[in-house]
Amino acid sequence: MVEKDDTTQRKLVHFVTQQTRFALINNILQHPDQLPSMYELEELNPSVSDATVYKHIQKLIDAGIVTEVALDDDHRRQGYPWKFYGLTDEGREFLAEHNLLAAEETLQQ
Incomplete structure (x- = not known):
């Protein structure tokens, strides 16, 4: 990870702990594969x-x-999600x- 100064670190902590963003991060962590679809995130x-x-x-x-x-084109199915979101x-x-x-x-439990 690129080294960031303390001010940048604090800003990023504040950024990710904003209520909606932190909820989305937790939704990702709660998902069995840690890769929910947009539909799942919206439902949660x-x-x-x-x-x-x-x-x-x-x-x-x-x-x-x-x-x-x-998902690769050959793994996509009509009516099913093909984009998922996970932590880098x-x-x-x-x-x-x-x-x-x-x-x-x-x-996760």
Whole structure:
């Protein structure tokens, strides 16, 4: 992971712990494969609009915390999701460094 100064680190911690973004990160950690689809993320956050879920996932992608994983064309099936969202290695490392993964095992259960 690229070294960041303390101010940048604090800003990123504040960024990922914003309520909706942190809920989405926890949704990813709770998923059996840690790769939920957008539909699953939207269903897990009924108090937030679908557009807001999408916007926050995009912000997490832009920050390097989350990545989008798409199925190859030959594995896609009509009517089924083909894009999924998971933590990047750098994102997982950052969250671990700041004790934001402490509940991961509990969330998976």
